[in-house]
Amino acid sequence: GAGVSQSPSNKVTEKGKDVELRCDPISGHTALYWYRQSLGQGLEFLIYFQGNSAPDKSGLPSDRFSAERTGGSVSTLTIQRTQQEDSAVYLCASSLGPKGAQYFGPGTRLLVL
Amino acid sequence: AQRVTQPEKLLSVFKGAPVELKCNYSYSGSPELFWYVQYSRQRLQLLLRHISRESIKGFTADLNKGETSFHLKKPFAQEEDSAMYYCALSGLGGSEKLVFGKGTKLTVNP
Incomplete structure (x- = not known):
C-alpha cells in the first residue's frame, strides 16, 4: 500500500512569509508525528497527534509553529513569519497506534531566504 | 532528561569487516530503543526495535540496561550497508x- 506522503517536496520562501506543509499518513494509522531535521540540531520532535486526544505540542520551537490534523487523517504544519533558522527538512511519520513502529514520509525541504 | 548519544559521526570499514555503531542513552524510566537507517536519497526507515529482538539485514542490537547502551552490530559489512544510522x-x-541521536554515517569500502 501507499506509504506516508508529504507535499511539497521542496519549498523556497522569503523571510517573513507563512508556509504550509502537508502530510498524508498511511490509511488507518491513528498516530501522526512531525519532526524536523536540520544540520545543527539533528532530528527533533515537533508535535504528535493520537486519535481524538489533545496533541502533544511540547516540541514546537515557538508560537510561530502550529499544526492541525483534520478528520484524523491529513495534517498540516504551518510556520508563520518564517525565519532563516527555520530552514530544515520537515518529516512526518505515522504509526498504527501510540506503540507502533513509525513510518516516515520523504520530507519537505524548506529553505528560507 | 531523555538523551541519545552516538559518539561517532563517521565510521568507515572495509567490506567483510565487522561493524559496530555505538549508541548510549539516558532515560529515567524504561525506554524502548530503535535503530533507523537512511540510505542515500531514500526516506528514514526502521531497521530494528529492541522489543522485537530480531535480526534485519544481518544487523543485531542488544539492549544493555547496565551500560545504558544499544549498539548496532553486523559481523560482515556489505557495501550496500553504507548509509546514515x-x-x-x-x-x-x-x-x-x-x-534521536545525531546519527552515524557508515561507509563500507570495497
Whole structure:
C-alpha cells in the first residue's frame, strides 16, 4: 500500500512569509508525528497527534509553529513569519497506534531566504 | 532528561569487516530503543526495535540496561550497508515521540 506522503517536496520562501506543509499518513494509522531535521540540531520532535486526544505540542520551537490534523487523517504544519533558522527538512511519520513502529514520509525541504 | 548519544559521526570499514555503531542513552524510566537507517536519497526507515529482538539485514542490537547502551552490530559489512544510522528512544507509555541521536554515517569500502 501507499506509504506516508508529504507535499511539497521542496519549498523556497522569503523571510517573513507563512508556509504550509502537508502530510498524508498511511490509511488507518491513528498516530501522526512531525519532526524536523536540520544540520545543527539533528532530528527533533515537533508535535504528535493520537486519535481524538489533545496533541502533544511540547516540541514546537515557538508560537510561530502550529499544526492541525483534520478528520484524523491529513495534517498540516504551518510556520508563520518564517525565519532563516527555520530552514530544515520537515518529516512526518505515522504509526498504527501510540506503540507502533513509525513510518516516515520523504520530507519537505524548506529553505528560507 | 531523555538523551541519545552516538559518539561517532563517521565510521568507515572495509567490506567483510565487522561493524559496530555505538549508541548510549539516558532515560529515567524504561525506554524502548530503535535503530533507523537512511540510505542515500531514500526516506528514514526502521531497521530494528529492541522489543522485537530480531535480526534485519544481518544487523543485531542488544539492549544493555547496565551500560545504558544499544549498539548496532553486523559481523560482515556489505557495501550496500553504507548509509546514515540513527539510534532513537521512546518511552514505554504515553506519547511515543522519538528522541534521536545525531546519527552515524557508515561507509563500507570495497
